[in-house]
Amino acid sequence: MKASLTFHKLMVGLLVIYLLIPLVGTLLFSIAGKWDHTILPESYTMKWYIELFQDERFYDAFRRTLFLIVMSVGLSVVIMLPTIFIITVYFSKWEGFLQAAAMLPYGIPPIVGAVGLIKVYSDGPIQIAGTPWILIGAYFITILPFMYQGIRNSLRTVNAVQLVDAAELLGATKFQAFRTVVFPNIISGILVSTLLSVALLFSEFAFANLLVGGRFETIQIYLADKLNSSGHLTSAIVITYYSMILLLTGTVLKLSFRKEKNPVVSNKNRILSLFKKQYRHKNTALEGEK
Amino acid sequence: MRKIKKQKIYLLALLLPFITFVIGFEIGPLVAMIKNSFYADDGIQVTINQYITIFKSKFYLQAIQNSLVISLFSAVTSVIIAVIAAYSLTKFSQKIQNRLLMITNMTSNFEGIPLSFSYIILLGNNGLFTLLFSKIGWDVFADFNLYSWTGLILVYIYFQIPLAVMLIYPSYQGIKKQWKEASSLLGGSTSSFWLHIGIPVLLPSIVGTFSILFANAMGAYATAYALVGSNYNLLSLQIASLVASDVALKPQLGSAMGVLLAATMIGAMWFNERMMRRIRRDLR
Structure with missing residues (x-):
């Protein structure tokens, strides 16, 4: 029994090391001064971060990404x-x-x-290929599954239909019922899927590169462009960028932990809970057959 | 009566923005892509030549084959690792389990350009490990080239494993302790429990995870783009260069390849459904 626990410890240990090595390596590289023939850096410095935070291009790229995210996530909430x-x-x-x-x-x-x-958008009546507007549309669709699941689940949890019925019985109009009863009740549920969408769009590269590219440099395009320049500086970008993602997903985990007590499923793969639900049904069916 | 009708029209009007977005950015482009794939390079003549070109060209067939092989290989490897690792995970206390899952969750967000960059730092031509190993004198990495098939596989497996672990882990919760007890009461050994009960119960989840990982790798673009650029022949990279590069644009051919890629993905999902249903029928 003990021997097998050692095996499990070894397995999980290896997995964790494997998953963390690239991150730790990048982190060390971003604060390393001289590092060419030792296991750990010989000296540490913050100069790469200082250099990064003085780079106008970085701020511009960050602002553009933020603009895209606010526009598409905002539109998604308002429309969905x-x-x-x-x-x-x-x-x-x-x-x-x-x-x-x-x-x-x-x-x-x-x-x-x-x-x-x-x-569709490079010729014809609406020519927006190469502008940020096409990205907003594409991003609206990208986050659709997450927003849909989040909003629908929240509406179900609060029994929106019954709530509206009750409000109407008491003399409220539908719009009033929605604005004063349903909306305040689901706002925290929507927060999780909103943050997930933000994190997802933050790391979006394919659409940005193919539809707009260098004409509207987002943080990911900026990063891809810097790949070939100083490794230390790029590490600093990667670490800064990844810290923001961690902050976002950390908040998501915390929020959903408070609600569901099952934080791990609630990441961006939350959508796959559809599959998990199927298994759960199956398992209960199995139990029933005993 | 008239009031209700009026209200319905008003409500339908509120749905318009959503319908506009779905048609404009989801259905419309898909239909346009399918339609465009049946035109000749001039965009006027209707033909199926684009598909014939792909299936006659060694180069494009190679791209499809490379994508399929890399997706299959990375999906199979990651599923095997995840099945073992997720089982090991369940042996720890709930607190440690949650912490470990947190790590997998966090690393699952480390993908695309930043991930490729990390690997370049560690294992690229002047990478930390590459230099370190050559100084120590280990020549395991002497023949290793990150910007090749092996490098791609390595990076693909890295971003697949956290996803696989998180997808498979919950299905271990479905295996009840009582089943194990019942099996051993009836004289079954640990291995016969897993062979006859454990693995069959896990199978739908394994197959489902596999097809998700496969589709995930087929559609991956950023990671491959950052790592090998256009030096390696992959379906997603070819499509990108056909529709959005500075050289030779062939949008019709790109559309045809896009249709093929979408068909593969839908095929994977369909296979997933079929397997699931089949396994479930057997159970009944």
Whole structure:
């Protein structure tokens, strides 16, 4: 029994080391002064970070990414909230369509999506290929599955339909019911999927590179461009960038931990809980058969 | 009555922005891509030549083959590692399990350009490990080239493993302690428990995870772009250079390859469904 526990410790230890080595290596490299023939750096310095934070291009790229994220996530919240609400409450027979439309982007990689987007928007009436506007549209679709799941689950948890019925009985209009009863109750549930979407778009490269490229330099494009310059500086960018992602996902984990007590499923792969639900059904079926 | 009708029209109007976005940026581009793949290079003549070109060209077939092989290989390896590692995980206390899963979750966000860059720092031509090993005199890495098939595989496996662990781990929760007890009461050994009960129960989750990982690798673009640029022949890199590069643009051919890639992904998902249903029917 003891021997097998040693095996499990070894397995997990190896996995953790394997997963952390690239991160630790990059971190060390970003603060290393001289490091060419020792296991650990000979001297440490912060000059790469200082250099990075004095780079105008970095701030510009960061601002552009932020602009794209705020626009597309904002649009998504403003559009998807009423859409999902209206469809679940009034047109429930269309829920299948909504779900199909919302989940489809999950099966289509950006590289395929970009082919069609370039075709549609490079000529014809709306020529927005190469501008940030096409990215906002593409990003709206990219985060659709996450926003949809988040909003729909929140509406279900608070029993939105019954809430609206009750509010109407008490003399409120539908809009009032939505604004004063449903909305305040689901806002924290939406926060999680909003943050997930932000993290996802932060690390989005394929659309940005294919649709717009250097004409609107986002943080990822900036990073890709810097790959061939000083390794130390690029490490500093990677670490800065990754810290922001960690901050975002950390907040997500904390928020969902408070709610669900199962924090691990609640990352960006949350969508796959669909699959997990299937297994759970199956397992209970098995138990029932005993 | 009229009031209700009026309200419905008003509500439908609120759905318009969503419908516009879905048509404009999701369905529209997909349809445009499929349609465009049936045109000749001039964009006027309707033809299936683009598909014939792909299947007659050694170069493009190579790209498809490379993508398939790299996706299969990385998916299979990651699933095997994840099945073992996730099982080992379940042997720890709940607190440690949560902490370890936190690490996998955090590293699953480390992908794309930053990940490739990390590997270049560690194992590239002037990488830390490369220099270190050559100084120590280990020549395991002497023949290793990060900017090649082996390098790509290594990086792909890295970003697949955390995902695989997180997908497979929950299904171990479905294996009840009582089943093990029942099996050993009936005289089964540990290995016969896993062979006849454990693995069959896990199988749908393993197959499902496999097809997700496969699709994930097929569609991966950023990682490969940063690591090998256009030096390695992959389906996603070829599509990118056909529709959005500075040299020879062939959007119709790119569309045809996009359709093929999408078909592969849908195929993987369909296979996943089929397997799932089949296994479940057997259980009944």
